[in-house]
Amino acid sequence: QVQLVESGGGLVQPGGSLRLSCAASGIFSTYDMGWYRQAPGNQRELVAEITKLGSTNYADSVKGRFTISRDNAKKTVYLQMNSLKPEDTGVYYCNQARRSGNYWGQGTQVTVSS
DSSP states (O other): OOOEEEEOOEEEOTTOOEEEEEEEOSOOTTSEEEEEEEOTTSOOEEEEEEOTTOOEEEOTTTTTTEEEEEETTTTEEEEEEOSOOGGGOEEEEEEEEETTEEEEOOOEEEEEOO
16 A cells, blocks of 8 residues: 655745655655645646656746655655745645556645745
8 A cells, every 4th residue: 555645845935945755655666756736726737756767857837946856765755845936835745656546645735925
């Protein structure tokens, strides 16, 4: 059974930084991982993803500001978020893509506001 537990969210002022973490149980290194977010009234959208080999992909809206990384020994994926904007506000979810389906964490709230 896959469990994904996010942490690191909170309230931050515009221009600030946060680092999100997602700790996984079970097999980790052989799966691609991703961060998604959902703002109120909006659909869940991809923020960043990292393959099992370490290749990364970002939404245009976060390129140059966010960095996704992974530590296979710790079974953890990170999202470093810099230069945060109010439009980055939302619940951030960790995702693991397996052939058996997509697995999600419970989410962590990020609020960017002065």
